[in-house]
Amino acid sequence: MCLAIPGKIIELVAGNPNLGTVDVVGVRRKVDLGLLKDEMPKPGDWVLIHVGFAMSKISEEDAQEQMRTLAMLGEADQAMQEVRGYGMDDADGHEKPN
Amino acid sequence: MRFVDEFRDPEIITKAAAEVHRLVDPGRHYRFMEVCGGHTHAIYRFGLKDLLPENIELIHGPGCPVCVLPMGRIDDGLSLCQDSNVIFTAFGDMMRVPGTHGSPLEHKARGADVRIVYSPSDALNLARANPDRHVMFFAIGFETTAPSTALTLLRARVEGIKNFSVFCNHVTIIPAIRAILDSPDMRLDAFIGPGHVSTVIGCRPYEWICRNENKPIVVSGFEPLDMLQSIVMILRQLNAGEAKVENQYKRVVPWEGNRAALRAMAEVFQLRPYFEWRGLGFISQSALRIRDEFAEWDAEQRFQVPGVRVTDPRAAQCGEVLKGVLKPHQCKLFGRECTPEHPIGALMVSTEGSCAAYHSYEHRKQLLTNIQTAA
Amino acid sequence: MAHGAGGKASRKLVEGLFIPLLAPQPSQLLGDAAQVQINGAPLAITTDSFVVKPLRFPGGSIGELAVNGTMNDLAVSGARGEALTVTFVLEEGLPTELLEAEVRAMAAAADRAGVAVVAGDTKVVEHGKADKMYITTTGIGEPLPGVKIDARSVRPGDKVILSGPIGDHGITILLARGDLDFEADLRSDTRCVLALVEAMAKEAAPGIRWMRDPTRGGVATSLNELARDCGLSIHVLEQELPVRDEVRGACELLGLDPLHIANEGQFLAVVAPEYADAALNALTLAEGGEDARIIGDVREQPAGAVLVITGYGASRIVDMLVGDPLPRIC
Numbered sequence: 066m067c068l069a070i071p072g073k074i075i076e077l078v079a080g081n082p083n084l085g086t087v088d089v090v091g092v093r094r095k096v097d098l099g100l101l102k103d104e105m106p107k108p109g110d111w112v113l114i115h116v117g118f119a120m121s122k123i124s125e126e127d128a129q130e131q132m133r134t135l136a137m138l139g140e141a142d143q144a145m146q147e148v149r150g151y152g153m154d155d156a157d158g159h160e161k162p163n
Numbered sequence: 164m165r166f167v168d169e170f171r172d173p174e175i176i177t178k179a180a181a182e183v184h185r186l187v188d189p190g191r192h193y194r195f196m197e198v199c200g201g202h203t204h205a206i207y208r209f210g211l212k213d214l215l216p217e218n219i220e221l222i223h224g225p226g227c228p229v230c231v232l233p234m235g236r237i238d239d240g241l242s243l244c245q246d247s248n249v250i251f252t253a254f255g256d257m258m259r260v261p262g263t264h265g266s267p268l269e270h271k272a273r274g275a276d277v278r279i280v281y282s283p284s285d286a287l288n289l290a291r292a293n294p295d296r297h298v299m300f301f302a303i304g305f306e307t308t309a310p311s312t313a314l315t316l317l318r319a320r321v322e323g324i325k326n327f328s329v330f331c332n333h334v335t336i337i338p339a340i341r342a343i344l345d346s347p348d349m350r351l352d353a354f355i356g357p358g359h360v361s362t363v364i365g366c367r368p369y370e371w372i373c374r375n376e377n378k379p380i381v382v383s384g385f386e387p388l389d390m391l392q393s394i395v396m397i398l399r400q401l402n403a404g405e406a407k408v409e410n411q412y413k414r415v416v417p418w419e420g421n422r423a424a425l426r427a428m429a430e431v432f433q434l435r436p437y438f439e440w441r442g443l444g445f446i447s448q449s450a451l452r453i454r455d456e457f458a459e460w461d462a463e464q465r466f467q468v469p470g471v472r473v474t475d476p477r478a479a480q481c482g483e484v485l486k487g488v489l490k491p492h493q494c495k496l497f498g499r500e501c502t503p504e505h506p507i508g509a510l511m512v513s514t515e516g517s518c519a520a521y522h523s524y525e526h527r528k529q530l531l532t533n534i535q536t537a538a
Numbered sequence: 539m540a541h542g543a544g545g546k547a548s549r550k551l552v553e554g555l556f557i558p559l560l561a562p563q564p565s566q567l568l569g570d571a572a573q574v575q576i577n578g579a580p581l582a583i584t585t586d587s588f589v590v591k592p593l594r595f596p597g598g599s600i601g602e603l604a605v606n607g608t609m610n611d612l613a614v615s616g617a618r619g620e621a622l623t624v625t626f627v628l629e630e631g632l633p634t635e636l637l638e639a640e641v642r643a644m645a646a647a648a649d650r651a652g653v654a655v656v657a658g659d660t661k662v663v664e665h666g667k668a669d670k671m672y673i674t675t676t677g678i679g680e681p682l683p684g685v686k687i688d689a690r691s692v693r694p695g696d697k698v699i700l701s702g703p704i705g706d707h708g709i710t711i712l713l714a715r716g717d718l719d720f721e722a723d724l725r726s727d728t729r730c731v732l733a734l735v736e737a738m739a740k741e742a743a744p745g746i747r748w749m750r751d752p753t754r755g756g757v758a759t760s761l762n763e764l765a766r767d768c769g770l771s772i773h774v775l776e777q778e779l780p781v782r783d784e785v786r787g788a789c790e791l792l793g794l795d796p797l798h799i800a801n802e803g804q805f806l807a808v809v810a811p812e813y814a815d816a817a818l819n820a821l822t823l824a825e826g827g828e829d830a831r832i833i834g835d836v837r838e839q840p841a842g843a844v845l846v847i848t849g850y851g852a853s854r855i856v857d858m859l860v861g862d863p864l865p866r867i868c
């Protein structure tokens with residue numbers, strides 16, 4: 066219900082503490098940082114932008130972790146296949162539908 | 164990281180889809196509601212249905228602010244642009260939504276000063292640049308958008324900009340979900356929770372769904388991998404007999420939400436006792452009004468608005484579609500009287516509207532494959 | 539009237555009003571230029587009006603568009619533009635420097651395109667009755683040897699070639715209007731594509747079945763028109779679509795689809811499979827054709843529709859655009 070896009074803060078606008086310039090793959094716009102005033106972002110931070118306002122700081126750490134989890138989906142699957150290859154059931158003792 | 168491409172990686176998408184297939188019980192039919200119209204759009208845009216097992220049915224929810232706005236509100240807002248001193252501003256999303264006497268774009272074609280803005284702050288800038296005119300911002304949106312309007316009004320007050328007002332149509336998502344769950348003809352297994360609204364309200368407000376209704380809800384991002392991962396998380400909960408709130412979209416959504424945004428909203432808005440939603444009727448405490456302290460900037464208090472109520476054309480079944488009871492193509496008007504070129508309901512206008520999404524992305528595909536299989 | 543941005547509405551206008559009244563027996567399918575015979579000599583002729591705001595924008599101006607646009611309409615109809623006529627409609631009070639700048643821009647563009655401007659006309663309308671300046675150009679051209687453009691000759695298995703990155707013009711204009719307050723290092727792609735078409739025709743003329751310059755309404759609209767005219771389906775591989783980062787960024791921010799954004803210096807070609815490599819090679823070797831790609835192919839189903847296939851094998855229908863591309867927030 067709300068289009069929001071990640072952008073990187075490239076600079077804070079001199080003379081207006083609430084504005085920062087963000088870059089979205091080569092497109093720049095000044096966005097209002099006022100909604101993040103509890104934890105003001107700095108240049109180099111990534112923020113989620115909606116209607117010209119930064120809504121939240123994006124956590125690279127969480128994103129990396131998500132990617133790891135996602136990569137493991139397949140691995141777990143593979144491990145499972147290997148286990149099956151040895152004719153064993155899943156850890157919980159049930160034969161999972163394949 | 165760019166936080167976009169990574170989550171569209173074809174190889175990982177294929178893996179995640181395989182995981183979904185592995186987790187489903189083939190003997191069971193699943194009904195998941197994606198609350199947010201952004202998810203509806205993503206599902207069609209990324210062709211996600213092609214990746215999911217057939218027994219997972221995705222039900223489109225009410226989270227499209229344009230779609231749920233009753234026509235009377237549009238008429239009320241547009242009544243103000245009859246005054247040639249008024250500049251009517253709104254997001255591009257509103258521009259083609261039909262009012263009784265046409266859409267904002269049609270009003271513009273007839274001479275009204277109607278402009279598209281990308282941000283409420285752009286509307287305020289327009290007021291700064293046109294001190295002799297009055298700039299009215301037709302605000303729509305859920306809790307994601309409301310804080311931006313709130314902050315803009317706070318700025319207008321600080322700077323004493325008097326030629327600016329907001330026609331406030333902000334709505335809140337939780338009462339809408341409640342209304343859907345109360346609807347007797349609705350059977351759902353789980354919710355895909357709205358990601359961007361949750362950046363503001365956090366994840367706690369959904370806990371009652373799990374507690375009272377015993378249904379899982381996973382707050383989800385909007386990239387293909389986000390949505391697939393959310394479906395994996397839902398299936399794991401269902402398979403384990405659990406029902407809890409999970410946050411798939413951790414990189415963006417803090418569990419507690421955005422306190423500064425909530426404070427700005429609380430300072431400027433208060434809950435309306437009730438508000439009319441298209442198709443869902445009146446829902447109590449489901450929308451925001453501008454507090455009396457900001458009356459000067461409230462278009463509804465500052466101007467005479469007719470306060471009209473317009474009923475939708477009788478055959479239009481927007482309400483049923485919004486509640487997920489009917490699929491878009493099951494509406495009697497779908498693709499006949501109601502098309503993207505001649506929309507009757509807003510669901511056919513907004514790219515988030517399930518009718519428009521279904522019409523442009525899916526309808527013909529299905530129709531054509533039906534013909535193909537019949538032939 | 540809301541027929542400006544190409545797509546469905548303008549097609550309806552053409553088919554519902556102009557053709558029935560002005561050309562009840564059209565000699566051919568709707569293309570970008572018409573073929574006429576004069577004393578047995580075949581000629582291609584086309585006309586186009588140019589309305590753009592702002593008049594000047596990064597990478598070009600209305601005068602350049604007016605020359606390139608008409609040359610391109612001829613080129614994608616398989617003709618080399620030989621002569622142009624030009625009509626200016628000017629708003630009273632337009633600064634002469636502005637007009638002069640555009641006339642100079644036209645002269646330079648005509649020079650680059652290798653075409654002569656042979657006749658012209660000017661009308662001045664009352665202040666407020668036009669927005670500064672409109673330009674209409676009409677072009678006649680000579681058919682390129684061996685090139686025959688006809689949507690009905692398109693067959694399943696044919697390849698779809700795109701000459702370069704899409705969306706540059708439309709996004710540049712959107713940003714140049716300034717209402718959005720976005721900045722990007724982006725330029726309109728306006729150029730005459732005749733040299734590229736000729737380079738391709740030299741190597742692959744017998745294999746070229748259809749061409750179109752995807753201006754208003756973008757690639758999606760042109761391909762939908764093709765799908766309808768040939769009764770087949772166009773499958774586009776999303777990963778093969780050349781889109782500049784800045785265009786992608788702007789489209790993401792504004793909720794637009796690059797496939798719906800206007801281009802002024804690109805063309806689409808459908809080429810028989812046995813000629814596809816030769817055509818693509820010729821393009822990529824020609825100056826300005828380096829980014830050309832095969833973006834998809836023609837299939838039988840779903841007939842009459844354009845299907846975009848994602849990198850992970852899912853698909854979606856892409857329709858023509860309804861009205862202008864409007865920025866959206868939800």
Ligand code: SF4
Nearest residue numbers: 479481494501508518
């Ligand atoms: S097809 Fe039109 S009338 Fe029917 S539900 Fe959708 S928007 Fe409403």
